[in-house]
Amino acid sequence: MDHDRIARLLAEAPTVAALRPWPRYEVDHAIFGEIGCVIGEGERELLGLWAEPGMVHMALRRIGEEPCVVSTAVTEDRFPSIGRWHAPAIRLERTIRDLYGYVPEAAEDTRPWLDHGAWEIASPLGQRISAPLRDPADYDFLPVHGEGLHQIPVGPVHAGIIEPGHFRFTANGEIVARLEERLGYVHKGVDALTTDAPLDRAARIVARVSGDSTVAASFAFARAVEAALGFEAPPRAATIRGVMAELERLANHLGDIGAICNDAAFALILAHCGILRERVLAVCEGVFAHRLMMDVIVPGGVAANITHDGVRLINRMLDDIAPHFAAVVRCYENTPSLQDRTCNTGILAPELAKRFAAGGYVGRASARDFDARRDLAYPPYGGRAFDVPLFTVGDVDARVRVRIGEVLASMQLVRDLLATLPEGPVLAPVPQAAAPGEGIAITEAFRGDLLVWLRVTPEGRIGRCHVRDASWLQWPLLEAVIENNIVADFPLCNKSFNCSYSGHDL
Numbered sequence: 001m002d003h004d005r006i007a008r009l010l011a012e013a014p015t016v017a018a019l020r021p022w023p024r025y026e027v028d029h030a031i032f033g034e035i036g037c038v039i040g041e042g043e044r045e046l047l048g049l050w051a052e053p054g055m056v057h058m059a060l061r062r063i064g065e066e067p068c069v070v071s072t073a074v075t076e077d078r079f080p081s082i083g084r085w086h087a088p089a090i091r092l093e094r095t096i097r098d099l100y101g102y103v104p105e106a107a108e109d110t111r112p113w114l115d116h117g118a119w120e121i122a123s124p125l126g127q128r129i130s131a132p133l134r135d136p137a138d139y140d141f142l143p144v145h146g147e148g149l150h151q152i153p154v155g156p157v158h159a160g161i162i163e164p165g166h167f168r169f170t171a172n173g174e175i176v177a178r179l180e181e182r183l184g185y186v187h188k189g190v191d192a193l194t195t196d197a198p199l200d201r202a203a204r205i206v207a208r209v210s211g212d213s214t215v216a217a218s219f220a221f222a223r224a225v226e227a228a229l230g231f232e233a234p235p236r237a238a239t240i241r242g243v244m245a246e247l248e249r250l251a252n253h254l255g256d257i258g259a260i261c262n263d264a265a266f267a268l269i270l271a272h273c274g275i276l277r278e279r280v281l282a283v284c285e286g287v288f289a290h291r292l293m294m295d296v297i298v299p300g301g302v303a304a305n306i307t308h309d310g311v312r313l314i315n316r317m318l319d320d321i322a323p324h325f326a327a328v329v330r331c332y333e334n335t336p337s338l339q340d341r342t343c344n345t346g347i348l349a350p351e352l353a354k355r356f357a358a359g360g361y362v363g364r365a366s367a368r369d370f371d372a373r374r375d376l377a378y379p380p381y382g383g384r385a386f387d388v389p390l391f392t393v394g395d396v397d398a399r400v401r402v403r404i405g406e407v408l409a410s411m412q413l414v415r416d417l418l419a420t421l422p423e424g425p426v427l428a429p430v431p432q433a434a435a436p437g438e439g440i441a442i443t444e445a446f447r448g449d450l451l452v453w454l455r456v457t458p459e460g461r462i463g464r465c466h467v468r469d470a471s472w473l474q475w476p477l478l479e480a481v482i483e484n485n486i487v488a489d490f491p492l493c494n495k496s497f498n499c500s501y502s503g504h505d506l
Contacts, residue, residue, distance in 0.1 A: 228439030359448020
């Protein structure tokens with residue numbers, strides 16, 4: 001394989017100076033399609049695929065290099081399919097078709113994805129054509145053929161407090177032969193809501209894409225705005241952002257470890273992890289006046305400072321929970337019945353994790369060594385040493401162990417950040433845009449890399465904003481890991497991924 005093929009394809013392509021900090025190239029359909037073919041061969045990772053009126057964009061990354069964005073103009077509502085060559089692009093293309101009406105040429109899957117027939121219009125971000133209501137249950141699941149197979153439909157309504165999603169199992173007895181997901185039930189119209197919105201309103205919308213990642217999403221949005229307008233947050237604000245991001249990671253990982261063990265019928269660890277998570281959330285409320293720290297990160301910095309008392313509260317909390325978490329880990333490791341459920345269950349092959357650019361604990365449990373804090377370093381992480389746990393087995397146990405390692409790393413990172421918290425302002429004024437500008441940013445959310453691309457108009461409003469949660473590239477892999485496992489192991493596999501429904505459905 002020619003490993004410089006994409007670079008040569010882009011060598012003659014014009015770059016768009018408006019995008020910061022990555023280069024953006026505009027190419028014709030032939031080159032766009034050829035790049036898709038090369039991506040399918042594994043030369044680049046696909047970080048995102050989205051549209052705006054008249055244009056389709058995709059973000060690409062090659063290990064050790066700066067990412068880039070490649071764009072092509074839509075011609076007669078058509079653009080070359082990337083999904084025909086590279087499976088991770090399929091659902092993203094189906095979403096573009098639902099929202100804009102742009103048809104990916106030669107696409108293998110033309111079914112709707114987010115559009116369940118309840119909008120009364122087609123192409124809401126495109127031509128907004130009146131469309132009759134459809135039966136939401138009228139959906140063509142992929143056919144499965146074989147002797148002794150039966151189907152088990154689960155959802156979209158689930159027991160307890162959980163977001164909606166439909167899972168169609170095809171099983172042979174208790175063994176899962178295929179799982180097919182159907183999502184989109186919590187579509188909120190985020191793209192439309194952020195279009196032509198003032199910066200402050202758009203920031204609040206992005207912060208609510210997925211509540212468990214509100215800090216990471218706000219962080220990426222703020223950095224994208226700052227890139228588009230060519231300014232930076234003050235050093236103290238950048239450090240406070242890092243503290244918040246690690247506290248969010250701590251709270252979510254502690255909750256996940258307990259929930260995974262509970263799905264393996266070991267409720268004791270759930271109870272202890274619930275207490276530890278509550279300690280983190282209570283300190284977040286005490287320091288930032290919100291348990292989830294929502295709306296604290298804003299373009300230009302942060303809306304809340306950390307006082308000396310706040311530093312003391314956070315450090316005391318870390319001192320208190322550290323020995324209790326160590327006891328939780330010992331309990332997990334020394335309980336054979338629990339290990340029997342998590343080890344060798346729901347294995348994700350490293351080649352699949354690499355192909356789908358799986359982020360976070362999903363990828364790092366299956367040998368994909370990527371962390372945006374380190375590999376696409378941004379303030380306050382640049383130059384800081386921290387552990388990035390990596391495993392190769394790719395089972396539920398490995399995904400738990402990545403979380404355990406990240407809890408320990410985040411606790412140390414918070415201590416280090418607080419110890420080096422610089423003095424100074426926490427908010428810089430947002431400059432007025434003299435011309436349309438584009439910004440793009442990736443932050444490391446607790447479940448993986450989260451991308452925000454946006455365009456700021458000369459009036460200082462958001463012309464277009466796209467948010468890509470890590471779940472987009474993880475949900476399809478859940479279908480793969482459950483194959484040849486028993487149906488009863490699905491809750492365990494599902495929780496070990498803990499993909500976001502809301503963050504996916506936009």
